[in-house]
Amino acid sequence: MPAKQEAEGVRVKKKILRLILGDQLNIQHSWFSDDPKVAEYVLMEVREEATYTRHHIQKIIAFFLAMRAFAREAQDKGFAVRYIALDDSKNKHSFVANVEALLATGEYSAFEYQDPDEYRVSEALKEMSAHAHVPTRVVDSEHFLTTPAFFQGVFKGHKRYVMELFYREVRRKYDLLMEDGEPIGGRWNFDAENRKKLPKGVTPPPPLDFEREVSDIVALLKTSNVPSIGTVNPRRFTWPVTREESLRLLTYFCEKLLPEFGSYQDAMHTDHRFLFHSRISFSLNVKMISPLEVVEAAIKAWRRSKGAISIEQVEGFVRQIAGWREFMRGVYWAHMPRYKTLNSLGAKRPLPHYFWDGDTKMRCVKHAVDQSLEEAYAHHIQRLMVTGNFAILAGIDPDEVDAWYLGIYADALEWVQLPNTRGMSQFADGGIVGTKPYTSSAAYINKMSNYCGGCHYNFKERYGERGCPFNTLYWDFLIRNKAALEKNPRIGMGYRHIDKMSKEEVAEITAKASEILNGIENL
Ligand code: FAD
Ligand code: DLZ
Numbered sequence: 001m002p003a004k005q006e007a008e009g010v011r012v013k014k015k016i017l018r019l020i021l022g023d024q025l026n027i028q029h030s031w032f033s034d035d036p037k038v039a040e041y042v043l044m045e046v047r048e049e050a051t052y053t054r055h056h057i058q059k060i061i062a063f064f065l066a067m068r069a070f071a072r073e074a075q076d077k078g079f080a081v082r083y084i085a086l087d088d089s090k091n092k093h094s095f096v097a098n099v100e101a102l103l104a105t106g107e108y109s110a111f112e113y114q115d116p117d118e119y120r121v122s123e124a125l126k127e128m129s130a131h132a133h134v135p136t137r138v139v140d141s142e143h144f145l146t147t148p149a150f151f152q153g154v155f156k157g158h159k160r161y162v163m164e165l166f167y168r169e170v171r172r173k174y175d176l177l178m179e180d181g182e183p184i185g186g187r188w189n190f191d192a193e194n195r196k197k198l199p200k201g202v203t204p205p206p207p208l209d210f211e212r213e214v215s216d217i218v219a220l221l222k223t224s225n226v227p228s229i230g231t232v233n234p235r236r237f238t239w240p241v242t243r244e245e246s247l248r249l250l251t252y253f254c255e256k257l258l259p260e261f262g263s264y265q266d267a268m269h270t271d272h273r274f275l276f277h278s279r280i281s282f283s284l285n286v287k288m289i290s291p292l293e294v295v296e297a298a299i300k301a302w303r304r305s306k307g308a309i310s311i312e313q314v315e316g317f318v319r320q321i322a323g324w325r326e327f328m329r330g331v332y333w334a335h336m337p338r339y340k341t342l343n344s345l346g347a348k349r350p351l352p353h354y355f356w357d358g359d360t361k362m363r364c365v366k367h368a369v370d371q372s373l374e375e376a377y378a379h380h381i382q383r384l385m386v387t388g389n390f391a392i393l394a395g396i397d398p399d400e401v402d403a404w405y406l407g408i409y410a411d412a413l414e415w416v417q418l419p420n421t422r423g424m425s426q427f428a429d430g431g432i433v434g435t436k437p438y439t440s441s442a443a444y445i446n447k448m449s450n451y452c453g454g455c456h457y458n459f460k461e462r463y464g465e466r467g468c469p470f471n472t473l474y475w476d477f478l479i480r481n482k483a484a485l486e487k488n489p490r491i492g493m494g495y496r497h498i499d500k501m502s503k504e505e506v507a508e509i510t511a512k513a514s515e516i517l518n519g520i521e522n523l
Pocket of ligand 1: 284320328379383388412421
């Protein structure tokens, strides 16, 4: 209670201090159905979060803008909001230090926070709460379709996790694309129909961008010496940073992109960075929009189309959100903190410079990295089958791969980035997320993109001077990791192929691969 009021004997009812993290911007949360008088909400821009990895500049800006917009919206609705900006002289620059300083004023009756999505932050707040001198409470963030307990329940008694099994349970639980207990279309999964290359003559609609001036935040980050990667146009910042913009992006997706989403989900093209992808991940991950409303909007659009949008388009989309996204979260909470240390293939090579500057003759890697640096975005197959594929084939240290993925994408938060990178992409978890490593030679990249035409390297060649590094490294990866992978039934075919190779051919692959890897910085 302020000293003057206390001295005057005025009884001011103390408020609860409620912390809102930068990825908890959910104005639909039940906290905001409470009487506005009961609590003060605090949001904070802190160095600890802005620097725990080297983030893309657009990611930091998107978080700060979204937090500021959320604070304004809550204030406009009558809630008391304290906003600690990066350059606030009282800012202690960590969640814990700022909350402790606020509680030390004696102005609050209790401290409450929503369950954080990241293990590091969850542990820090738990530890702080254990020593707080006011009652503390952690509440659900009320955002996901499933809980860690649901995930454990689905896999109780199973030897391994299978995304498909989990996905079916979520479909049943929420009655998504179901009819009389059966999946609509007679199949649960239309993955096989989601693998078309973008044909000539099909032009994706232009992306829906939200244009705003961000020179002031760019200047703030500069004067505050916050390190970052990537570029931003200060006069044209395009990410959605409010719930209203996120809803507009969702509507645009349902109307313009959903009709072809599934078909070209895995396609890559130098002229079309976003193809038919929704770019909704940032909005989802900071909780401006909920996964249920996203999948329900897509299903509604599909129903409204009366057959004009085929089932494989909408099922492919629902699977990503109700399936993969929730599944990855389940894996994260079931295996942290150990998951972050796993390196089943013992990979230890440093990440080459072109992940940071795009300066490589491999056209696919160059395109995916340049795009990531310019947009803080690449779609799933670019992340998995270009940059991720190269990293696993080259045996890059998963710690370095994680740090890159956690920084470069606007949607990157550890709970979803880590299982995707260390698990699905790098197989460093030894098969917790996926049954086999996602690796391919240049043939797959050529099949799904226009990257290989015009590349310095020849996608058809393995050993020659201009042979594509993906080709040699693909076979060398299998040879190098034979002990760890040979018994995996899903890659048996690769080993049977190697068994048929002559000793000379195997030696040639190994020699060419070591030449490539020794010169990895010059590819
Ligand atoms: P769309 O293609 O339009 O898909 C719709 C939504 O489905 C996405 O917005 C996302 O919420 C969800 N989704 C799709 N695939 C996945 C998946 N594998 N895991 C979780 N959700 C999924 N996604 C993140 O949100 N944050 C990350 O940090 C992240 N890191 C990744 C790292 C690697 C190595 C890989 C292979 C994938 C990663 N993904 C991550 C998953 C996926 O690539 C992105 O969610 C997607 O590219 C975001 O673009 P979009 O919104 O246009 O997606
Ligand atoms: C990613 C991020 C960044 C760059 N900055 C902030 C910040 O200054 N304040 C904040 O509350 N959150 C930020 N975030 C998101 C957090 O890292 C995220 O909320 C935690 O990791 C919990 O998932």
